[in-house]
Amino acid sequence: MDKKTLIESAFKEIDKHRNKIINIANSILHEPEEGFKEKKTSKKVKEVFEELGIKYRSELAITGIKGVLGEGKKGPVIAIIAELDAIINYDYPFADKETGAAHACGHFAQVAQLIGAAIGLKKIADRLSGQVVLFVVPAEEFINLEFREDLKREGHIKYYGGKQELIRLGEFDDIDIVIMQHAQSEYPGRKALIPDGSNGFIGKSVRFIGKEAHAGDAPYNGINALNAFNIALSAIHAQRETFRDEDSVRVHPIVTKGGDSVNNVPSEVKVELYVRARTVKAIKEINHKVDTALMAGAMAVGAKVEITNTPGYLPVENNNQLKSIWAKNAAELIGKENVLYTGPRGGSTDMGDLTQIKPGIHPYIGSFTGGLHSREFKVAEEEMAYIISSKIYVLTVIDLLSGGAETAKEIIRDFTPNLSKDEYLKLLDSLSYKNHWKYEG
Ligand SMILES: [Zn+2]
The missing domain is CATH 3.30.70.360 (Alpha-Beta Plaits)
Known part of the structure; x- marks a missing residue:
């Protein structure tokens, strides 16, 4: 099957399941949970994985779920990542009245994009020369520190970030390349952003x-x-x-x-x-x-x-080869003029930790409005927020793993990590x- 046919068949599947993808986003948006407490959100993802027949392990770093497509296949392992947790903002329209948890950072959209990509890629997984890990992870927001101190004291976690904890547990050891798309709202309309890393x-x-x-x-x-x-x-x-x-x-x-x-x-x-x-x-x-x-x-x-x-x-270091592939794919779907390279971001994420030890990329998806973390933050256009963005993942994975997965292998070969896992933990x-x-x- 050539690349074009792979893409067509994956995209057709995504379009067919459009409502399912949008429904999971809305369901999570309306039931926000804080980091390391995302039990209901985690359950929703598990249910979708079961419906789709995706094998997974769960309760990783308390609430994380690791699904896999093409299990056991030889070749590179690519992880698509989405975050389960909300921030605290009592003024957010869909905030949990008691806890103040609110999806004002767009993580609900990440989960929908991961599910969308999973639906498309599942259809063609046996044609790819490697595995795709669908990693839904807890606790990106560095908040609720007293609660996390308790978890640490009781031995449930050692680090406060979900990905940090999953690295420590060895859950990223079998993964070669990491990709995660995040919402952005500074640039209106169908925009895709590739910042020069982060703080x-x-x-x-x-x-x-x-x-x-x-x-x-x-x-x-x-x-x-x-x-x-x-x-x-x-x-x-x-x-x-x-x-x-x-x-x-x-x-x-x-x-x-x-x-x-x-x-x-x-x-x-x-x-x-x-x-x-x-x-x-x-x-x-x-x-x-x-x-x-x-x-x-x-x-x-x-x-x-x-x-x-x-x-x-740790600071995000976006991998240059992944940047070009992702930018080319975003441009194919929304036009070259809408793919923007920007300066480094002042905020921080534990995707940074991953990009210090693995080739990775943490770009941003537009079609949201209102500042991140603010009460005004919302989806402006569902098609871009959930569907087109799922397709960018699909195109990127196909580029990496089609043929003999030469592109992924080249990226892995050329990559020099800033830190080994041991150095990182130290x-x-x-x-x-x-x-x-x-x-x-
Ligand atoms: Zn976020």
């Missing part, structure tokens, strides 16, 4: 410890932890002029506890922040500057500071540490 980050939780005292009667007996943070924040701002443009640095704190009562000098202040940048080297450098700024704040008022560092995600562990600092005079 990575380290997550920090910080506790300033001062001394309480009557705020009116005896403030001179207190040590004001809020003032310590205030000075630390100014010190962070003072460092911003040292950040390099090309490192695309973001340092963004929030105060999660500012004091106990207004008539008492704040004795404990809690802060969470991310240090994001384009390279691991820059993340480490800036992280050090942030640590010294936090200590300077504590020192200025004689407070103590405890800094807990958690490995966040790096994550090295980014997990605590600093306790107290001015000794």
Whole structure:
């Protein structure tokens, strides 16, 4: 069967199942769940896999599902990935009223695209020279940290990102190439975006410890932890002029506890922040500057500071050969003028971790409106959001695995990972540490 016939037969199958693909998207959109809690969403995917006769394993990193097409076939293994989880946004129209979980990052569309691609590829899987893994993964959003700390303490997970956890568990060991498409809404209409990678980050939780005292009667007996943070924040701002443009640095704190009562000098202040940048080297450098700024704040008022560092995600490095193949295929379906190469993204994703160890690509699909994570985010056009985007996956897999899978083999051969899996896991562990600092005079 030639390539053209493979494509026609896969596309015909997708078009025939158009409603099924759109229904799964809507069902997930209206029943959002947070990371590592996506039990209902996971069940929905399993049901579709069963209906389609796709073999799978489940409960991977709690809720993940790994389906396979062409099981046991010799040749490269390509994974198409979709994320199960929602963000928190109580104002989102379809948010879960109790938990605030909301699909304002478009992950529901990813699952629909994966199902669409699965439907098309299943029809032609025996004609491909390799296997396709359909990997539906938990917990991309780096949120709900206290809940994840509990999971970690109870031994259910070690890392907070779903893909990080699946790498640790060895679930990506048998996969050669990883592809995941994400929603974007900055460019209206049928657009496909290939950014020049993304930021990575380290997550920090910080506790300033001062001394309480009557705020009116005896403030001179207190040590004001809020003032310590205030000075630390100014010190962070003072460092911003040292950040390099090309490192695309973001340092963004929030105060999660500012004091106990207004008539008492704040004795404990809690802060969470991310240090994001384009390279691991820059993340480490800036992280050090942030640590010294936090200590300077504590020192200025004689407070103590405890800094807990958690490995966040690594920067995305899109593979050049995969970029060209994906761009060519998107152009075939929506026109060359609608495929845009953009600068690096300021946000972060655990697809970054995967692209440090495997050839991979993390492009974006248009036809959404409203900012990602905002209450306005929604699908503008179903055809592009679910159907055309499924077909881009199909074309890309056919390019990689048709004939003798020469294209996939070439990409695998040419790829030099930034990190081996062992180096990667060691790096994550090295980014997990605590600093306790107290001015000794
Ligand atoms: Zn997302």
